[in-house]
Amino acid sequence: MNGRDSAQDDKPLDLPGVDDLGESVYLAVLMAGRIRAREVAAKLGLDEPTTIARLEELRSAGLVTRLESADPEYSAVDPRFAVRALAEQLSEQTQRLREAIPALADHFDAAATSSADVPQSIFVTDPDAVAGWYARLQHQAEREFLAFDRPPYVAASFDPFESAVLARGVQWRAIYTVSSFDQGATWDEVGALAEQGEQSRITDDLPIKLVVVDRAVALVSLSLEPGEVVALVTHALPLVAALCTLFEYEWARAVPLTAAAPPRGLPETTRRYPSPQTDGPSSEDLSILTLMAVGMKDDAIARRLGISARTLRRRSQELMAGLGASNRFQAGVEASRRGWI
Secondary structure: OOHHHHHHHOOOOOOOOOOHHHHHHHHHHHHHOEEEHHHHHHHHOOOHHHHHHHHHHHHHOOOEEEEOOOOOEEEEOOHHHHHHHHHHHHHHHHHHHHHHHHHHHHHHHHHHHHOOOOOOEEEEOOHHHHHHHHHHHHHHOOOEEEEEEOOOOOOOOOOOHHHHHHHOOOEEEEEEEOOHHHHOOOHHHHHHHHHHOOEEEEEOOOOOOEEEEOOOEEEEEOOOOOOOOOEEEEOOHHHHHHHHHHHHHHHHHOEEHHHHOOOOOOOHHHOOOOOOOOOOOOHHHHHHHHHHHOOOOHHHHHHHHOOOHHHHHHHHHHHHHHHOOOOHHHHHHHHHHOOOO
8 A cells, every 4th residue: 555545544535424433444345345244343343233334334325335145245336436426416415505595594584574573664666555555554543543645646535444444433633735635635525524533634735645553553655756656664663653743743734624625515606705804704714714824726725615716816805904914824824823723
């Protein structure tokens, strides 16, 4: 045996599925050519049953063969084939393990996410999905429902769910914009919901579309461009709390929508326009002042109240004069000071 062979003998082969003792048995068979189990046992100082067990393990691994006879001999399979086959099997096993890593990582991430204490936030970009979330949140509400109502609308502005939610005793507060009544809501619909318990206010504009349910989950628009649907559904309590603060700020600066709604079922010819100096404000006066305060244009106010633009201009001038105001803003401030709106 040359020096290279001796050096190699000292190095473990690390054959897959073969321990150190099995490797020693394998090398004994390999170097002997043919050998009986008792001879291997004597050479390595082992008992014969242990040696036979190791030889059969090597046989199962395809490293040795057994020559059948009354006293069987074992011989090594050419390592250029046998060991290469083991190496290829090991490579295949390694590749399978590598291929399994993404799936295992997904399971790990899912388990970590499901057990995490941090609430989740998800983006929703499909119009049907956004409408579905809006309906789901209405059904989910148990105590409070807060909403910013403004265009653009993904689904119909009004649906039968709100009546059912109000009937459950949920406190529903909504802030509308002037443009809400140009593209979505109608005064009759809002009035009907107010009779069922909705608390509603109106303002000139709102920065986002928003729904907050039970101060625990929110649906908020991330785009106000028509046709571009991007929304966020969040259970993150700090973010939900910030959105509630925004709602309360806008609620405080908005005016009650009941004051802005036109008298229902009253034709123009029978309406009365008293002088604010003598009779005080009529319901029509309050509607005009409120709509003026939130920035609605004269033509739009006239349409909402069912009066002519000429009558509206005359009444607004009379109201401003009676309040000692030179413009709409001052009229709104003075009406608010007097507690009219």
